[in-house]
Amino acid sequence: MNVLLFLFLLLNISAFLLVGYDKYLAKNRKNRISEKTLLIGVIIGGTIGSGLAMLYFRHKTAKQSYLLKFLFIVILQILILPYLWTTYVN
Numbered sequence: 001m002n003v004l005l006f007l008f009l010l011l012n013i014s015a016f017l018l019v020g021y022d023k024y025l026a027k028n029r030k031n032r033i034s035e036k037t038l039l040i041g042v043i044i045g046g047t048i049g050s051g052l053a054m055l056y057f058r059h060k061t062a063k064q065s066y067l068l069k070f071l072f073i074v075i076l077q078i079l080i081l082p083y084l085w086t087t088y089v090n
Contacts, residue, residue, distance in 0.1 A: 008045060015046025019053035019060070035066055042073050
């Protein structure tokens with residue numbers, strides 16, 4: 001269980017830093033990280049880190065298409081979580 005917690009924290013810290021780095025690139029007019037890459041970070045478990053980074057850095061919060069994709073992933077994860085919990089934890 002400690003390994004899973006460590007991986008969860010690592011994924012979320014990575015997602016947080018990725019969104020922050022993309023904001024840095026945007027402010028400095030550099031080549032950006034694709035939305036697909038940012039959303040992959042969310043899909044694989046960095047939802048909390050990515051969401052907090054969006055609020056903290058005020059990044060991607062005005063782009064409705066990104067927010068809808070983010071919200072869809074969050075809802076999907078919430079719906080799948082009970083199944084995973086009963087299958088793998090019990």
